[in-house]
Amino acid sequence: MGVTGTNGKSTTTKFIQLSLLSKIQRTIACGNIGLPIGDVIKKTNDNDIFVVEASSFQLDKVDTLKFNISILLNISKDHIDWHGSFKNYKDSKIKIFSNQDKNCFSIICIDDNSCKKIALNFNKRFSSKLIKISTKQKIKDGIYLEYQKEGILIVNKLSNEKIFFDYNMIMFTKVKHNFENFLAAYAVNFLLKKNEKQFKNSLKKLFSLEHRLELVGNLKNIFFYNDSKATNIESSRNALNSFKNIYWILGGRKKLGGLDGIDSSLKNVEYAFSFGQAGKEFKEYLIKKGIKSVCFNKLESVLLAAVKKALKEKGNINIIFSPACSSFDQYKNFEQRGNKFKTLVNGIIKSAG
Template sequence: MGTNGKAFVLGMARSGYEAAKLLVSKGYEVIVNDANTEQNLEQMKELHSLGIKIILGSHPEDLIDNTFEMIVKNPGISNNHKYIKKARELNIPVINELELAFRYFPAGVIIIGVTGTNGKTTTTKIIYEILKKSSKSVYLMGNIGYPVCSFVSKLKDNDIAVMEVSDHQLCNVSDFKTNISVLTNLSEAHLDFHGSYDIYKNMKKKIFNHHTKRDIGILNLDSKEVLDLTNDIESTKKYFSSSSPNKLGCSIADGYIYYNNDKIIALNEVKLKGKHNYENAMAAIVVAKELGVTDNAIVNVLKTFGGVEHRMEYVKTINNIDFYNDSKSTNITSTQIALASFTRPTVLLLGGLDRGHSFDELKDYLLNVKLIVAYGEAKIRIKAFAIECGIPCEVVNTLEEATTLAYNSAGEGYVVLLSPACASWDQFKDFEVRGNLFKECVEKLGFK
């Protein structure tokens, strides 16, 4: 790849900022464009000082021409964006910061990629913690919040890069290749972005791109969707299952997690509870075993690892009411998992961006839900769904109101669960901002 060419970065955020810096360090002339004028001033100053041209507030028609060698696109921006269409017409490659970073990785870096509809973040974090505990030189990166470009200058041969990889990132990769790929599970998600479930699944499949028999694919044996999708991949396949014993990975039997025929840990010793978390742990164990990690390091982490922020995160108990922040549940399947984790009476906070998606698949999971508090853009449709299910529902505008109402409505021994089943973008920058606000609201309740 030539230096001193021109590169266009579409979308700032953390990934655009890191991509622009990497491109400049490799000799590119860089233009960054973002429709949003509210940006981090320190980052803007730094990019300006590096000679990077920044255009904010709009996408001028004449900005893209055939002098650009590449466009580096923020994963959240649609492939139907006018600049991306223009780039196709002009035969300009469109990549993202994951692909860009990969092209500059030292050849000896071992890459572990984790994707799937649910469980990605938790699985990625467990893998990272286990490898760290076993004194490997390991870095955590990707969709988990740490742009891959920011690690290029630190990595050296034999380092391990553990990355969460989203379907949005897999849209615009070409050369990117892992040594070990995990596919946790599959269900309908992000259909507004991809257009169809089949397109979404085929994006996930790209986590196995360029694999040979020397590379490992770690698959959910309990998911027919996963097995069908990966039927023809070249990888050496390993599995994890919470129901079927298997000799090619991890399974659960008589209250223990086994790797092949070896007992690893008793389920009651695993700090994270719930079938979905045992599956995440098993996927991580298979990865660790491929890298020669001892049982000791694995057990140590699984006994102490308490989970990921915004994913079934315990916040506080007030007057014997437990509050859980599951803001990362932006789809129906995630909320199903959250609801299935509790057998106590529950007040459920649902709402957010209205993508027009159906809530019907939540019906069978509402057994313990005594009240739904609906807020945000989707609130009226959620109210109609609740009436259909025969569950009381209160409608409010904001998450603050929803939290207070949920607390006032809950009885002793109840769970108040924020698991919105919707994206956050109607009222928040991202699910993290939403989850943090919920936690702040809960903290304030304790002083009322």
């Protein structure tokens, strides 16, 4: 099976792999998540299940690869500098469905307009069976979530089933945008005929991935979150929509459009601390939007400034490192950038006490 989307690919790939692990059948996560699919195939047998994280770059070159189950999570503007246009980027994403036949399944989350349009016209272009999922709306012929006081309810209109999950069972999700990844994992389990008990038992194995709103630690009234994987504006919007009392650390090498589209997600941001190549531009942008902001060149400097100011606050503060930029101005990749943030945070906590 293949998993693509602008955000959430790695988490969904891992959720699916862990939810399907068993003693009688191997489930292997590969592709963009780290293990090259070509290397993995050489060491496997016909009974193995492959969960392939597929990026737009990889899908752009797809000619014959066929997935039994394909998953499209979401589409927002990203990597336009490489693809040349948003249309080209979208076209590369939907190539995940191109070689499927009538015996295959395609899962599309219709929570954003681009994916909704793809689902609407799906049967005109592709041969596989479409399964629509949503975390935001009810679907008469699909699978959706309902949010309740004590937990979430998955409503499966394809099987006329309802499955309730207490929030204590799904602590690994932490933030709302992970429900999209969770719902996609459920849909795969449903298609593979795993029952409710099997799926619920598998939840004990699930966890959030590193650098994705990862709680690093806390110091007095401050909680530190590492979201270095947020290399685009949509990822950072998800982070900002998930917390209150936010000190936002952002910056790096900006993507096309910069912070355009962030306005509706700024209501919980108390202060912004920008750094790197885009630091000054981001500071000026956010000040115009009414957000108090400062700018430094290095991550070390913005983090120290944020901590110093947060310690003076009476209530709890969430310091969210969600850059909304690529890392390539100062770091090799988002992992190196995230590890640097965690090292700095752990050093601050250790020196304080």
